[in-house]
Amino acid sequence: MRTLSMTLICSLTLVLLSFSSEVSATTNPRRPHVVIILADDMGLGDVTALNKYSQIPTPNLDKLARQSLSFTDAHAAGSYCVPSRYGLLTGRYMWRTRLGSGGNLANFAGTLIEPDRKTIANLLQNAGYYTGLIGKWHQGLDWKLRDESEREQIRVDLNYQNFNNIDFASPALKGPKDYGFTYSFGTAGSAEMNPATFIENNRVTVIPTLTSAQAKAKYGEWYGRDDNIVAEDYTMDRLVPTLSNKACEFVETAVRTKPDQPFFLYYAMTTPHNPIVPHREFQGKSRAGTYGDFVFELDYHVGKLLQKLDDLGIVDNTLVIFTSDNGPVNRTKGYSQRWVRGDTMIYDHDSNGPCAGWKGGLEEGGHRVPFLVRWPAVIKPGEQCSTTIVFNDVFPTLAEILDIPLDDNIAEDGVSFYQALKGESRPVSFHKAIIHNHHNGTFAVRQGPYKLMVHGPKTIDEVLNESVTATYTLYDLGQDIEETTDISKQHPVQISQMLILLKQYMKTGRSKGS
Template identity: 30%
Template sequence: MKNVIFMMLVGLLGVVSAEKAPNIVLIFTDDQGYQDLGCFGSPTIKTPNIDQMAKEGMRLTSFYAQTVCGPSRASLMTGCYPLRLARHANPDSVHPELHLEEITLAEVLKTQGYTTGMFGKWDLAGHKPGTHKVELLPPHQGFDYSFGPPASNDHYVDLFRNGEKIESKADMSQLTRRYTDEAIAFIKRNRKRPFFVYLAHTMPHVKLAVSEEFKGKSAGGLYGDTVEELDWNVGRLMQALKDEGVDQNTYVIYTSDNGPWYFGRSGGHKKSMGPNWAEHGGSAKPLRGAKTTAWEGGLRVPFIIRAPGKVPAGTECDAVVATIDMMPTLAKLAGGTAPSDRVIDGLDVSALIHGETDRLDRPYFYYQHDCLRAVRYGQWKLMLPYTEPEKGSIASSWQTYMEKNDVIRVEKPMLFDLEVDISETTDVADRHPEKVAELMKLAKQAQQDIGDHDTFSELARTFGAQRRTLSTESKGGGNY
């Protein structure tokens, strides 16, 4: 019986009343780069509604996800680094099939009396269309209502409602609007009780698609069109919160699952996209790297949180926060707690988003699938030694999506001062040997506590499922 002890124990803490419990709306876009919002410096993409969110709320400028879609969603839902999590039946795959005994954010919020809705891309039950496990879809992972595809849109999208297929090969140009329509209808139905909306947009993941109203409208090309359509629908959702009288009691979060695609060395993508292939990917400037890399541009993403009277308006914070922190933080906002019967890697950062502090003392670990590549602590980031990956490995295949200058041999640890060198251009390891030693110690602790490609952690969970295999560099491939 799924998580019965947890559900009972947390339930005994008492359900927060509907009058006091805040609603939570979490908007999670796909492959949107650090710079791809007006309020994060885009020179070409106009996002007035999201910019207004930032004016009325807080920007987090050092917010981290994971390098690709599935692991990032697993971290968001569980509060853990992906390598710690139990998989249903695919321990070595890039994209986790999340084990049913893992406790999700939706399940935690349900214990506090929340109605939970999931809209958009799930990607935790199988990554390729048609290969998903029905028993791992949102209805079995804590969501009362769900609408969207089980998997990514690399090829096509099938739409499901509450675990049942309702449409094959849906028109992808309509997805952003349809997800938003469903989320707004859910808010209207549940405005009198606390609700959690997880709105996981398919865009701007390729294949890119945009409705006629936004086609060719952005100076940022096709990619910009999709982001500007996202922004318009964020405006619709924000207006719906006001119309339903729940705006003043709702936290709204906007962020992305990882950095933007880089297609410049991917022959397959360039062939399918044609001469305008560059218009299909976003920008992580001024960060180095892109999706799939352990450079800042791969994991650091835009983050905005707005809650009138709770989150101080027009503020920003550069403390290191991550998707793993959403579970304990949102649980706290709802009046509950994260699970106590297992390791949770994330921290409760509610004091930070409420402006009560601007400091957070914690390291953050950069994983490329199951390979620990770097660690950040404060302003310092250490890239760990890394030689040529084994041919056919995930790390090898991922090089296709990296600029040439980002594919390097790290013969010895490289240290970057992100406070003065956000673009990771200058290795200062020789000048700060004490920092190198300090961060290497943290990395070794993570290898033992969380795991690495050649290290099992005793704290990694299996719940009896098959355990991942150890190798020099994990095998894998496919779309990300």
């Protein structure tokens, strides 16, 4: 009997020790779960907690802001989708890639991230994380072709539409799983981009066969483009909730089936990017028209995921970042009424808050974005931080948190802001300068309160070529956040210093450490 009792005690001890080791693996503050939630085309002024004049109720984001450190001077790595996502994933400016400054990815243009380049997902996967992408990829996929002779044409033809040459029945040759994501489910690009179908682990879930006209006839309406190829199960009202469910499913699966392994979720939402089609249950719920309703729907799904973290009991040691890939689109012009169904400006709502400018531009409204960071185990809640940061900094910040050294050829344009998260140091910036770029290719340099816009040169070669004519405007954002007054004539030395840095960053291929 005594032998049996001792056996039971030893067995219970082993179970408790095993349980203890599992708990320590998931509660270690140097190995937090990581969730990055990236909105699509959402403005700084859309969140009520960041803009008291917002006409859009955002209760879940407001709650997150109260629990977070809010960066008030945070910037996307570009003012539109592709460069901002490239910078976030790689810690490097997209204008250093084959696309150059102002470049964008065509529907079937192939992967942008270089084969040997490390991403955040690689970093965390190699550190033992279970990694997942849910939502919009928009870094290109290399599809299997029936005629390989068109491979190079695809990479340069912005209007390549030979759908018959794409073998959708086969998995893509290269996609998210080749860049560190163990699991992925989402879309190749924005909601309306080709192919209009869900892609899971580099393979379409349903082969797209419908034209836009056929989709409209089948579903009564089609809010995408006129030249889409559409899967039978792909409708705009199904898209957002499907991705939301998948994000929650990924987190629950990770915690339930891999309790001793931290996870990384990159939840790249497709809202509130065009087409603006809020689900019927959210229509009329804001005071800013259809766009406002769509942001309200986004807020609901953010809250749904955050509640899942709470239900699973992992909030304390989960690092959550909420931000947007760039500023909002100027919906007062240039878009079909069937996409917008209303004008946000008539509702006395300013998506950019105090900033001027829109998506794609150099003005602050194009790239200054909401940036909330919650990590209860480390971060003091409810504070604001005015340190200037850029998406490129997320990669080295996670590396420092995990005590992983980075060599010089990784995240060349990122600097860790871990000290700011801990409250140990919150300088004006951890960078000497950061670089913005316009969708037309032009550049701007930010240093301290000053922002220098460089008009004329639209490529690295042109910036470095002294014979290319350039003009400049300089703003003091500390005094003039709306960028109304050009002070370039009063500060020639400041301009010279900023131009030296811009050219240095272009020549050396990096901006960190200088």
